[in-house]
Amino acid sequence: xxxxxxxxxxxxxxxxxxxxxxxxxxxxxxxxxxxxxxxxxxxxxxxxxxxxxxxxxxxxxxxxxxxxxxxxxxxxxxxxxxxxxxxxxxxxxxxxxxxxxxxxxxxxxxxxxxxxxxxxxxxxxxxxxxxxxxxxxxxxxxxxxxxxxxxxxxxxxxxxxxxxxxxxxxxxxxxxxxxxxxxxxxxxxxxxxxxxxxxxxxxxxxxxxxxxxxxxxxxxxxxxxxxxxxxxxxxxxxxxxxxxxxxxxxxxxxxxxxxxxxxxxxxxxxxxxxxxxxxxxxxxxxxxxxxxxxxxxxxxxxxxxxxxxxxxxxxxxxxxxxxxxxxxxxxxxxxxxxxxxxxxxxxxxxxxxxxxxxxxxxxxxxxxxxxxxxxxxxxxxxxxxxxxxxxxxxxxxxxxxxxxxxxxxxxxxxxxxxxxxxxxxxxxxxxxxxxxxxxxxxxxxxxxxxxxxxxxxxxxxxxxxxxxxxxxxxxxxxxxxxxxxxxxxxxxxxxxxxxxxxxxxxxxxxxxxxxxxxxxxxxxxxxxxxxxxxxxxxxxxxxxxxxxxxxxxxxxxxxxxxxxxxxxxxxxxxxxx
Amino acid sequence: xxxxxxxxxxxxxxxxxxxxxxxxxxxxxxxxxxxxxxxxxxxxxxxxxxxxxxxxxxxxxxxxxxxxxxxxxxxxxxxxxxxxxxxxxxxxxxxxxxxxxxxxxxxxxxxxxxxxxxxxxxxxxxxxxxxxxxxxxxxxxxxxxxxxxxxxxxxxxxxxxxxxxxxxxxxxxxxxxxxxxxxxxxxxxxxxxxxxxxxxxxxxxxxxxxxxxxxxxxxxxxxxxxxxxxxxxxxxxxxxxxxxxxxxxxxxxxxxxxxxxxxxxxxx
Numbered sequence: 001x002x003x004x005x006x007x008x009x010x011x012x013x014x015x016x017x018x019x020x021x022x023x024x025x026x027x028x029x030x031x032x033x034x035x036x037x038x039x040x041x042x043x044x045x046x047x048x049x050x051x052x053x054x055x056x057x058x059x060x061x062x063x064x065x066x067x068x069x070x071x072x073x074x075x076x077x078x079x080x081x082x083x084x085x086x087x088x089x090x091x092x093x094x095x096x097x098x099x100x101x102x103x104x105x106x107x108x109x110x111x112x113x114x115x116x117x118x119x120x121x122x123x124x125x126x127x128x129x130x131x132x133x134x135x136x137x138x139x140x141x142x143x144x145x146x147x148x149x150x151x152x153x154x155x156x157x158x159x160x161x162x163x164x165x166x167x168x169x170x171x172x173x174x175x176x177x178x179x180x181x182x183x184x185x186x187x188x189x190x191x192x193x194x195x196x197x198x199x200x201x202x203x204x205x206x207x208x209x210x211x212x213x214x215x216x217x218x219x220x221x222x223x224x225x226x227x228x229x230x231x232x233x234x235x236x237x238x239x240x241x242x243x244x245x246x247x248x249x250x251x252x253x254x255x256x257x258x259x260x261x262x263x264x265x266x267x268x269x270x271x272x273x274x275x276x277x278x279x280x281x282x283x284x285x286x287x288x289x290x291x292x293x294x295x296x297x298x299x300x301x302x303x304x305x306x307x308x309x310x311x312x313x314x315x316x317x318x319x320x321x322x323x324x325x326x327x328x329x330x331x332x333x334x335x336x337x338x339x340x341x342x343x344x345x346x347x348x349x350x351x352x353x354x355x356x357x358x359x360x361x362x363x364x365x366x367x368x369x370x371x372x373x374x375x376x377x378x379x380x381x382x383x384x385x386x387x388x389x390x391x392x393x394x395x396x397x398x399x400x401x402x403x404x405x406x407x408x409x410x411x412x413x414x415x416x417x418x419x420x421x422x423x424x425x426x427x428x429x430x431x432x433x434x435x436x437x438x439x440x441x442x443x444x445x446x447x448x449x450x451x452x453x454x455x456x457x458x459x460x461x462x463x464x465x466x467x468x469x470x471x472x473x474x475x476x477x478x479x480x481x482x483x484x485x486x487x488x489x490x491x492x493x494x495x496x497x498x499x500x501x502x503x504x505x506x507x508x509x510x511x512x513x514x515x516x517x518x519x520x521x522x523x524x525x526x527x528x529x530x531x532x533x534x535x536x537x538x539x540x541x542x543x544x545x546x547x548x549x550x551x552x553x554x555x556x557x558x559x560x561x562x563x564x565x566x567x568x569x570x571x572x573x574x575x576x577x
Numbered sequence: 578x579x580x581x582x583x584x585x586x587x588x589x590x591x592x593x594x595x596x597x598x599x600x601x602x603x604x605x606x607x608x609x610x611x612x613x614x615x616x617x618x619x620x621x622x623x624x625x626x627x628x629x630x631x632x633x634x635x636x637x638x639x640x641x642x643x644x645x646x647x648x649x650x651x652x653x654x655x656x657x658x659x660x661x662x663x664x665x666x667x668x669x670x671x672x673x674x675x676x677x678x679x680x681x682x683x684x685x686x687x688x689x690x691x692x693x694x695x696x697x698x699x700x701x702x703x704x705x706x707x708x709x710x711x712x713x714x715x716x717x718x719x720x721x722x723x724x725x726x727x728x729x730x731x732x733x734x735x736x737x738x739x740x741x742x743x744x745x746x747x748x749x750x751x752x753x754x755x756x757x758x759x760x761x762x763x764x765x766x767x768x769x770x771x772x773x774x775x776x777x778x779x780x781x782x783x784x785x786x787x788x789x790x791x792x793x794x795x796x797x798x799x800x801x802x803x804x805x806x807x808x809x810x811x812x813x814x815x816x817x818x819x820x821x822x823x824x825x826x827x828x829x830x831x832x833x834x835x836x837x838x839x840x841x842x843x844x845x
Contacts, residue, residue, distance in 0.1 A: 016835035022791055023784040023840040072839050118780065118843035343647070356649075356656055360711065363657045363664045540791075553730065559791065 033057035073211040080114035086179035088220035097200035102186030108150035128209035144208035291517035311466030350376030387491035392435035393500035398469035416565040425456040438474035475504035476518035483526035501538035503545035586638035594630035618752025621798025638679040644689035678721030686726040701746040768806025784840035
């Protein structure tokens with residue numbers, strides 16, 4: 001689960017964590033690993049912002065239980081904030097102690113609500129509450145004891161302040177759905193703490209127990225307050241000041257925050273001039289569906305088939321031999337080449353008698369009719385795979401390196417295809433790898449990396465290795481072009497497997513709905529031609545658009561890019577079953 | 578009415594079924610109008626149990642055919658058998674139902690080959706005829722004959738679907754997993770689990786259903802919950818029963834198993 005290899009690698013977290021949040025609450029979060037190197041405890045504690053969640057990637061010192069349990073506890077706690085939390089609190093005139101106490105109360109409130117849904121969480125969180133009722137009455141220990149008292153109904157803490165906090169919290173039970181309760185009780189308890197002359201040590205304070213986040217996700221820190229109000233040196237504030245650059249950097253890697261896909265068109269690819277080049281075939285014209293006028297615009301888009309610059313296959317080949325991945329795929333692949341028995345009946349000769357036909361013949365004899373001599377059957381073992389066209393969206397965004405991956409989406413896609421190709425090429429040649437990228441409706445580039453009936457040989461591999469991603473995604477036209485090629489195949493079933501990482505877009509289209517409707521229309525037209533489309537979405541965030549284009553049941557989404565080879569093979573198996 | 582051939586297909590005891598919405602009324606109306614019915618819904622949500630219950634309620638015999646790819650038209654219609662030196666015609670299940678008047682239930686109908694299913698076409702429009710070409714007979718369906726099919730649009734391969742010409746002959750009732758309260762009630766009835774535990778099991782199922790399309794093809798069904806419940810009834814520890822009946826059958830993926838185990842721990 002954690003790194004076993006000795007070398008320096010990106011810290012990773014088990015993949016089940018983000019799915020767990022979906023299972024529990026029905027929404028998605030992005031789980032990121034915090035760097036392992038940091039020795040500072042506060043730099044490694046869980047935190048969240050929006051639907052991004054950061055968790056440590058290796059066990060923390062002094063935390064009881066297994067690391068998996070710790071991650072589960074932390075993930076469940078943060079997701080409870082996301083599920084039951086209110087908009088961030090305003091700090092306004094609150095003192096640091098009040099901020100800390102309110103946070104403890106808010107932690108308890110969301111946990112209580114979560115436990116109402118999932119009682120098992122109570123036993124999960126309990127072992128981390130280790131504050132003892134006889135510990136010294138410092139602010140830190142009192143807060144930890146309050147946290148325990150709020151969590152555990154059976155804890156025996158007779159400290160007056162802790163008991164008061166618990167009493168107020170339990171009395172407000174009916175208002176647990178309202179976060180303002182915490183703010184109210186928090187100010188009261190904060191004042192009490194001041195009157196008890198207990199110094200609140202903002203510098204030494206760390207939220208307890210350790211599975212809880214640092215509370216930065218709960219508060220709206222006013223910039224001015226954060227800078228001049230040095231009294232707010234809470235753990236959370238320290239975090240915010242030191243980590244903002246790191247967090248920002250990570251966020252900039254986000255798909256939705258990257259600059260508009262089409263803006264940086266560095267590649268000079270004007271369609272008309274290239275169309276006259278020797279190595280480019282003549283444009284194919286395709287219509288486009290305009291949902292506003294509910295009509296097709298005939299011959300609206302031009303597709304140019306472009307040659308592919310071969311690349312170096314060494315890396316691709318060595319990765320395809322990668323033992324670990326191969327092993328994982330082995331089972332799927334063996335099922336892929338599993339042969340199915342197909343019985344052909346009513347044959348003139350065959351291995352065995354076709355009983356119903358033989359009976360029919362006897363019946364005919366009895367009836368005085370000349371019997372049909374085709375009374376044998378034969379069992380043939382065959383795979384009968386569908387004709388498959390793998391269509392890749394080769395737009396600029398494919399060059400992004402996903403957060404959970406070690407290389408770009410493009411590279412992962414190449415690797416996945418290379419692996420699938422090994423299994424496919426042993427059974428059939430009736431499959432192809434095509435890709436597209438667009439630069440306005442007059443210039444949609446279409447590349448064939450491996451065409452139908454071509455062998456998957458060194459040439460095909462070098463073209464695959466030479467795959468480049470740039471420009472935009474005019475999906476509908478590409479679907480039509482690919483559908484046309486596939487419709488010509490003789491196979492009984494024709495499958496267009498589309499791999500795309502987002503919704504269609506192009507530089508000359510500003511209405512985001514337009515290309516979406518067009519792609520949907522193209523899918524429907526393909527279906528009429530006997531071509532079934534299935535989409536493997538590389539960006540889980542794009543579910544809405546993918547679902548609308550391809551329809552329920554005709555797509556699946558990839559959560560972790562690293563699983564692409566496995567998922568691609570699974571999808572293929574499912575389609576050819 | 579010649580009762581003989583259908584005696585074996587009569588349902589004597591009431592099969593337990595808890596109505597979810599108006600599906601009983603819809604089915605009865607469709608039965609009265611002899612409109613063929615298609616039941617759609619995920620695996621294990623109670624489609625087959627519903628048909629059994631309705632057959633009992635309408636006091637009709639029920640002939641069930643589990644469809645598969647190897648099934649041919651004569652498996653539905655019937656065939657000649659050799660007996661000594663002579664031949665004898667043996668009605669298939671569909672012919673028996675049409676001839677003597679019964680509800681014929683084709684389970685997982687998309688599994689059958691499309692060309693096989695074409696034989697039901699004349700039966701399912703207002704002609705209500707069944708043609709038996711090898712016997713040179715055209716059978717007019719018994720007034721009590723009713724056709725019900727089921728299919729699961731969710732997990733089936735995208736390549737498997739009914740022809741539009743077949744689909745359009747049916748009225749369809751869409752099933753889904755029961756609402757939480759109902760599912761708890763069903764589980765308590767089927768397994769005699771205490772309410773508290775039944776609620777927790779249903780929470781596990783709900784968590785798994787949220788993963789549909791996110792790694793799982795189908796979530797934990799009501800049937801699987803009943804399985805878990807009966808294991809618990811046998812004295813198996815709750816976690817072990819859930820693992821055996823709910824989690825392990827659902828997926829072989831290690832990450833998904835971990836997710837489901839964690840979700841189960843949160844629920845229990």
